[in-house]
Amino acid sequence: MRALVFTGPGVVEIREVAEPEVGDGEVLVHVVTSGICGSELHGVRTPGFRVPPLVMGHEFAGRTDDGTQVIVNPILSCGACDVCGMGLRNVCRKRQIVGVHRPGGFAERVAVPRRAITAPPVELDWTAAGIVEPAANAVHAWSLAGAPAGARVGVIGAGAIGLACLQVALSGGAAGIEVADHAESRRAIARGLGADAAVTELTGEYDVIFDAVGAAVTRERSLALLRPGGVAVWLGLAEAVAGFDAAGLVRGEKRVLGSFAYTDADFATAAGLVGGWDLSWVGTFPLLEGAAVFTTLMNGHSVPVKALLTP
Structure with missing residues (x-):
């Protein structure tokens, strides 16, 4: 399958990559829209905890094999520590993030833990679905x-x-x-x-x-x-x-x-809000143009404010 891959400092490329392996407790998401985040632009310019080669993308939505629209909450917490017990799993000391610590949504398909997916209260258009995470x-x-x-x-x-x-x-x-x-x-x-x-x-x-x-x-x-x-x-x-x-x-x-990320309740609230927003500031581009779009934004271009990639 095709994916946008962070391959080295300042470089992202469209590559053929292996199909994701779906483990126990995981589900395959067919990605429909995936947003480019400013943190990813910075992370490619100045690599740190994002280690190439990496399929990034933590703001994404798609469909499961049965056709259900889902939005992915990319924050993966341990669920067992004192912080998670207080409902603050976004700042779990052991948290991982889809698209940072494991392959993300800049691809045609991605395997994620079942607990990371949620169906919006009503089916959203794909621009709105891609904006839920931010x-x-x-x-x-x-x-x-x-x-x-x-x-x-x-x-x-x-x-x-x-x-x-x-x-x-x-x-x-x-x-x-x-x-x-x-x-x-x-x-x-x-x-x-x-x-x-x-x-x-x-x-x-x-x-x-x-x-x-x-x-x-x-x-x-x-x-x-x-x-x-x-x-x-x-x-x-x-x-x-x-x-x-x-x-x-x-x-x-x-x-x-x-303020880092969001709680599960915040994520659900956002899913209920974005359907009524003016999203004229969001641009949509084919995944195959992803390297050019990403590089343009990384080099300081300010339009569109938010770019969504669509496999």
Whole structure:
């Protein structure tokens, strides 16, 4: 079968690979749509825990052998530790991720544990199905912030996660939402989705700020622009350095929350939301064009915001 394979630093290629072996407790998913994540672009540019050769792809949906539409939750936890027992299996110390630690959805078919698949509450079109995983990240971040209806919200970064945060905040009743991004094309998309303002840099004061970039400068801004007692939720992973004013955090009694992935409940909520979203910012491409699309995005092209590959 054909797959998009990460073969070395900065290189992805379409290759013929062996058919997946379906083990006990696993199911074969015929992939229909699989999203390219910013973490994968970074991981190919600067290899770390993604080790080539690897079929990546952790945002995907498809059908089982009997034709059932399924969405794959790629977080595989141990299910037995204290953290899993608290319902926080997304941060299980032993977690693995489909498309990182085992072959993922950039292929025609993939074997996954049966516990990783879920059928949406109603059958989704394939663009919406391919967006459930990134949307779940935004649902989780909104929940961590307290689902603050009536809040003044800032979003830093209008990539897929930032736009998902915007749409979740809109559905959650935020009083006003401003989005910051350096690309005018992405600012225009944010305005079209319902942002009250889309600017190069946030200004003013906010109750909640979502940092969907994760650079030292964006983390610093997310705290500097919070009202006293406000909360910054950090989703982005661009850099390891924080770079913020710790004294200002203390004196303003501000809070910083790290947000990684999602709970099972967040994933289910996202599956129920995305069918009603404007997804005009998502582009769909054949898997055979995947290497070119991936490389273009990896080299800084900002359109489309989210690319889905379709075997």
